[in-house]
Amino acid sequence: MPETGRSLLRKLLAGPVPIEEVDPEARTTLAAANVEYSTRDGALHLDTIPAYGWAAIVADLAVPIGIEFHETIPSTNDRARSIATAGDRDVAVVAAEQTGGQGRRDRSWESPRGGVWCSIVFTPTLQASHRSLLQLAGAVAVAETAAEIGVNVGIKWPNDVLVPDTDGPKKLAGILSESGTDEDGRAWVVVGIGLNADIPPEALPPDATSLRIESGRDIDRATTVQRLLASVWKLRAAPETIRTSWRDRSLTLGQVVRIETDTRTLRGRAVDITETGALAVETDSGREVVSAGDCDHLRPE
């Protein structure tokens, strides 16, 4: 959506805008986003904006990111990847519903209405060897957003955001990060965030939870997206803070774990996140470092 639309929306939120100051392209953008307005006394007046969509998100967005909103899409990560490879940056693709949401390692992600499904495209602020750290930012941003509404979570390596429960932890959010280079050789990163925001229990898979369930309140998805993006942007600008914030919320450090990567399985005690964003594990044969894989927490023997 063009920037002019965003600036017209903000002016209208402050009050009527004289017709001669209204850019026709911006007006078309607002109409396409189902913003309702009327013309009276030579000025454009804002009537209503949909509770969730492009307008509700950009109305109060504190960071310089473009928003591409879809009512329904197969996967925001697929769309974000094509935006990234075409050369665009600093865009978040957001959908009300995904019909082919993707998890890691070819798993699928249930994405009914009520969730926040969002993939952010940006230029990496770190060299390639340290990029795992940027991927951890997605989980830290979800944890910060959840804490703002009083829901306390922990992070299971690499990126599962869980709410501890006596019956075992419940998954609140997952992150799917991708990286690559565009046709001009410029690097990109996509951080895809799936956050069960305003979803009731019956619409969730087993062992999942949502902000709505945990807080006992309705959750405003537009505000949630604004908070998430603000948090990702802050972490992206100060990547050295990601490691500390991740460690503070980690459920994995100190645990005996089994890690399965694409090529091997290892077992040992998770001891740290390295400065490149990888997990350090003390195994019987020494210290190993892994930057991607699945993790099970095992009971100590």
Ligand code: BT5
């Ligand atoms: C993840 O995968 O946790 C990464 C999920 C990333 C989803 C976002 S949504 C926006 C963007 N666009 C996409 O297409 N994807 C990203 P993984 O660690 O592989 O976990 C997948 C597993 O979580 C599944 O096999 C289920 O067991 C479980 N699961 C599926 N949907 C869930 C949900 N809505 N809430 C909690 N758990 C879920």
